[in-house]
Each structure stands twice: as structure tokens, then as C-alpha cells.
Amino acid sequence: MPHSNTIRRTPGPAGLLYPGTARRTVTVVLVQPMPSLTDLALGLVTLYLVRRLPRGGEVSRHWRAAFAWAAATALAGAAYHGVLVGIPQVNSLSWAATSIMVVVVVSYLLAASVVQVLGRRRAVVFWLLRSVGLMAYVIFAATGHASITAIMWCESLTMASVLGLWIWAWLRRHPMGRPMLVAIGVSIAAAMLRLVPGAAALAALDPDSAYHLGQIGGMVLLYHAVASTSGRSDAAARLTPAV
Secondary structure, three states, rough: OEEEEEEEEEEEEOOOEEEEEEEEEEEEEEOEEEEEEEHHHHHHHHHHHHHOOOOOOOOHHHHHHHHHHHHHHHHHHHHHHHOOOHHHHHHHHHHHHOOOOOOHHHHHHHHHHHHHHHHHHHHHHHHHHHHHHHHHHHHHOOOOOOOHHHHHHHHHHHHHHHHHHHHHHHHHHOOOOHHHHHHHHHHHHHHHHHHHOOOOHHHHOOOOHHHHHHHHHHHHHHHHHHHHHOOOOOOOOOOOOOO
């Protein structure tokens, strides 16, 4: 961890330094300040949204888990960019752990979407698809190949399922269809800022910081999409009855 130590002695009345009055000042320098601070902002905003989410019902439980894991992932990312990335002994391990948390977030997004649109008992097939992507990424991470690109490859099937569900829901006038697609679109655009070379430079930001700031907008829009169903029963918010 980058830091600097300075020893200061307290001067006496005549400029003398009294013995035993030395003070140590430790200055902590963030290794990647902008990515760390933007990830911290994303985590705090998402944590605030968790507290405001509607309560009650199985659907609500899945959405709250998705938001809570997203907040924890962003806060872990702030620690990674700020401190852990500069410690060779834990750099790779901490990044693998943080990236696996991203995969867990996507898992809960899929679970919430399936239950919201189709009902709990129709989630079996989607969870099978989810398990394939999850196990594939765990293998990538365990072999030292954890990366954003690996996440995109392993999670592409899951994200396609989430997107397809909400397109289907929107076409059938589900009340959450349009706001969910807007939120997903903003999150995809934020991901492109990280993945497309030079895209973040247009906003005078590095790719990670641009992605974090874009995801703040995506999480706020996702919250509004979920909160828009508050006051409706789980069954009324579905397109198909729970069976």
C-alpha cells in the first residue's frame, strides 16, 4: 500500500523539542484514485437504493438481493482500485473475488426477472442456463483468467436471457417492460465505455471511471423500474400466473 511516514516533534516555547512528543503522520495515497472514488460513489448510491426498495413478496426479495450484491461489489471494487491493486500478493485474488461478485449480481437479476415476468415455477430452465455461465466463470477465475472480457463471454447467455425476457414483457405491455429496457440499455452503454477503445476518452475519463459513472445512472433507472410496481401484487405484475 503506497504511503509515506513523517515524524514530527512538537516544539517548546523556545523552539525546543520535548522528548517523547513525536507524532507520526501516515498519508494514504490511492493507487487508482478516480476508479476507486467512482466505484465508491456507485456503491454508496446503490446501498441507498437498497434501503428504499419496496418490501414484501418473493419478487421483492430477489430484487433486494440483486441491489445489495451490486452495492457490495462496487464497494469491493473501490477497495481494489484504491489499495489492493497495488499489493502484488493479493492483487489477482482480490480481483477474482470481486469479479465473481459481479457474476452473482447477474444471477439475481435473472432470478428477479424470471419471477417478475413468468412466475417462480417457470425459473428452472433459466437457472440451468445460469449455472452454465456461473461455473464457466468460476473455472476462468480459478485458473487466473478473471477479466472483464471473460465475464462478458460467460455472462452473455444470461444477459441475453434477461434482455429477451424484458423485450417479451414489453411487447405484451408488462408495466415494467419499457423502464426495464431503458435501464438495461443504459447499463449496456456504460459497459461499452469500458470495452470500446477510446470511448471513455470522449468524456475525458479512464474506462473504469466512465463505466462506474454510467452504472450509477443504470442503477437509478433500474430502481425506478422496480419501484414502479410497488403497490401491485406479485401476481398482478406478472404476465403469466404462478403455477
